[in-house]
Amino acid sequence: MRAADQFAFAVQSLLATRMRTLLILLAMAIGTAGVVLLTWLGESGRRYVVEQFSALGTNLVIVFPGRTETVGGAPPLLGETARDLTLDDALALQRSEAVRRLAPVIVGNVALSHGSRERDATVLGSTADLMTVRHLELGSGVFLPAGDPRRGGAECVLGPTLRRELFGAAPALGEWVRLGDRRFRVVGVLSSAGRSLGTDLDEMVVIPVASAQALFDTAGLFRILVEATDRDAVARCVADTERIMQQRHEGELDVTVVTQEAVLSTFDGILRALTLAVAGIAAISLVVAGILIMNVMVVAVTQRRAEIGLLKALGAGAPTIRAVFLWEALLLAAAGAGTGLLLAEAVSRIAANAAPALTSGTPPWAALAALVVALTIGVGFGVAPARRAARLDPVQALARH
Amino acid sequence: MIELRSVQREFHVGGQTVHALRDVDLDIARGDYVALMGPSGSGKSTLLNVLGLLDRPTAGHYRLAGEDVTSFDDRQQAEVRRRRIGFVFQSFHLVPRLSTAQNVALPLLLAEVSRKERSRRVQAQLLAFGLADRAAHRPDELSGGQRQRVAIARATVTRPELLLADEPTGNLDRKTGDEVVKVLEALHHDGLTLVIVTHDPDLGARAHRRLRMQDGRIVADDRRAR
Numbered sequence: 001m002r003a004a005d006q007f008a009f010a011v012q013s014l015l016a017t018r019m020r021t022l023l024i025l026l027a028m029a030i031g032t033a034g035v036v037l038l039t040w041l042g043e044s045g046r047r048y049v050v051e052q053f054s055a056l057g058t059n060l061v062i063v064f065p066g067r068t069e070t071v072g073g074a075p076p077l078l079g080e081t082a083r084d085l086t087l088d089d090a091l092a093l094q095r096s097e098a099v100r101r102l103a104p105v106i107v108g109n110v111a112l113s114h115g116s117r118e119r120d121a122t123v124l125g126s127t128a129d130l131m132t133v134r135h136l137e138l139g140s141g142v143f144l145p146a147g148d149p150r151r152g153g154a155e156c157v158l159g160p161t162l163r164r165e166l167f168g169a170a171p172a173l174g175e176w177v178r179l180g181d182r183r184f185r186v187v188g189v190l191s192s193a194g195r196s197l198g199t200d201l202d203e204m205v206v207i208p209v210a211s212a213q214a215l216f217d218t219a220g221l222f223r224i225l226v227e228a229t230d231r232d233a234v235a236r237c238v239a240d241t242e243r244i245m246q247q248r249h250e251g252e253l254d255v256t257v258v259t260q261e262a263v264l265s266t267f268d269g270i271l272r273a274l275t276l277a278v279a280g281i282a283a284i285s286l287v288v289a290g291i292l293i294m295n296v297m298v299v300a301v302t303q304r305r306a307e308i309g310l311l312k313a314l315g316a317g318a319p320t321i322r323a324v325f326l327w328e329a330l331l332l333a334a335a336g337a338g339t340g341l342l343l344a345e346a347v348s349r350i351a352a353n354a355a356p357a358l359t360s361g362t363p364p365w366a367a368l369a370a371l372v373v374a375l376t377i378g379v380g381f382g383v384a385p386a387r388r389a390a391r392l393d394p395v396q397a398l399a400r401h
Numbered sequence: 402m403i404e405l406r407s408v409q410r411e412f413h414v415g416g417q418t419v420h421a422l423r424d425v426d427l428d429i430a431r432g433d434y435v436a437l438m439g440p441s442g443s444g445k446s447t448l449l450n451v452l453g454l455l456d457r458p459t460a461g462h463y464r465l466a467g468e469d470v471t472s473f474d475d476r477q478q479a480e481v482r483r484r485r486i487g488f489v490f491q492s493f494h495l496v497p498r499l500s501t502a503q504n505v506a507l508p509l510l511l512a513e514v515s516r517k518e519r520s521r522r523v524q525a526q527l528l529a530f531g532l533a534d535r536a537a538h539r540p541d542e543l544s545g546g547q548r549q550r551v552a553i554a555r556a557t558v559t560r561p562e563l564l565l566a567d568e569p570t571g572n573l574d575r576k577t578g579d580e581v582v583k584v585l586e587a588l589h590h591d592g593l594t595l596v597i598v599t600h601d602p603d604l605g606a607r608a609h610r611r612l613r614m615q616d617g618r619i620v621a622d623d624r625r626a627r
Binding site: 002005009013016310313314318398 | 450453455456475476479480481482483484486488490492494496497498499503507508510511512513555
């Protein structure tokens with residue numbers, strides 16, 4: 001029998017059992033759509049995180065006080081460390097030629113007030129270089145003045161939300177605000193940067209690092225953000241940082257040095273693995289659909305014994321019988337998978353409209369992979385029933401029931 | 402046309418050996434009209450299946466049109482069935498989801514005849530069997546006699562040399578049975594070799610040659626004078 005005729009014959013027999021065919025198509029479609037949609041969700045999440053990290057700045061090396069030996073783990077946020085990370089430590093890092101610029105950072109919460117308005121604000125004590133290192137943008141005014149970081153000025157830069165809440169429509173530049181028991185003059189306002197990995201820059205106030213040390217009465221830094229001269233210098237920058245820190249801390253390496261890239265690739269790897277794991281779990285439903293296909297084919301072979309016997313009597317060889325049944329399995333799988341892909345595409349587009357963080361459209365590789373898996377499963381589970389049909393003894397198959 | 406030499410066919414059923422055919426020697430000439438008769442279990446259906454290459458003899462040789470078909474593999478036997486042999490069954494064995502025309506076209510499909518040629522030959526066949534106005538009907542919309550006519554049209558659409566019929570009138574009333582027999586006899590008249598398995602003595606009496614079987618042996622072989 002020619003392939004085109006086998007195909008038409010298979011279509012006809014699928015149409016003859018419409019209800020059964022539709023149910024199998026549904027199972028296959030749901031399985032395929034599940035694989036594609038879960039992959040798409042995982043991939044969207046991964047991209048979101050990667051973008052967030054990239055927004056933090058490039059070629060970034062971060063120094064934390066304290067040291068944990070767990071590779072790739074989250075650094076201690078409030079390190080109980082023997083030795084603080086000091087401003088002098090930070091300034092000493094500038095000796096490395098792999099360092100382009102750096103920004104020491106102190107973080108704390110304190111009440112911010114202007115006139116009668118008051119609210120809690122996150123204070124970021126740093127230097128003028130924070131602006132470049134952290135990729136900040138100014139909405140108006142200037143950033144912290146460059147100069148000796150050990151000298152604490154009374155300048156502050158407000159996040160746009162704080163500025164609005166404190167001043168409303170009134171001009172903020174040049175005004176004095178109170179942070180705890182100290183007064184600062186607003187020299188600039190940041191432009192809205194949105195959330196970045198949980199820190200809302202819009203609700204921060206940036207002041208000189210020495211002023212923050214005085215405000216919080218601490219010499220210890222929260223961290224040091226170091227920008228390497230370029231991508232290739234990152235490794236050298238890490239080595240230099242560790243060496244300098246060890247020298248300054250009496251030979252003990254009690255700081256943790258992380259590169260932006262390491263954190264990024266760790267998250268990237270974890271999320272990629274999660275995506276694949278979830279897609280793998282969804283693929284189980286494809287296997288179930290495959291077993292349904294096998295079930296239906298086995299039933300079809302039993303019900304169509306007489307027809308198989310007849311085809312043999314009319315001169316169909318075993319390969320022809322096998323081919324006809326395999327076409328049926330392949331058609332079921334293909335039509336089901338095709339429906340599933342369309343379904344997944346539609347759902348992802350609708351969802352992406354509602355939640356912009358999700359990428360619009362399913363990843364093509366996921367659709368392709370789901371299709372290939374679905375077809376392989378369909379044909380794979382079709383082989384056994386098709387062989388069974390081909391092996392039927394025509395005399396018995398034709399025997400009167 | 403057909404030469405059977407010491408053909409045996411044994412079945413193993415529940416540890417016992419059943420001899421369905423014992424040492425059958427048989428020659429059937431081209432264009433003959435043979436009725437195969439005998440009680441149930443006498444081996445006549447097995448003989449028909451062996452003649453139709455649906456069953457392989459346990460021992461012995463079968464030459465069909467000069468070829469020793471017992472030595473053929475499955476693929477070659479399928480090819481011989483496709484080219485030379487047509488089957489008609491008691492229960493018709495029409496494919497229920499296919500129309501009359503599609504049922505008749507099945508052997509041409511298997512013989513990989515082109516679509517155009519297929520439709521031409523199916524049309525001619527339907528006309529010849531008086532089924533032209535039933536071309537689009539499905540088997541369940543046809544009467545018993547019509548169904549058997551469709552089955553015969555299907556069996557002969559490839560112009561086989563040998564037509565094997567297993568109780569072709571067994572499921573039909575006398576009148577429609579007679580019509581079907583007339584159709585078969587017309588085909589025989591055109592040169593087809595006809596072998597019919599039947600219980601019906603009247604049908605047997607019409608054949609040119611009657612083979613009576615008992616316990617796997619041909620016990621009587623009488624030829625009506627032409």
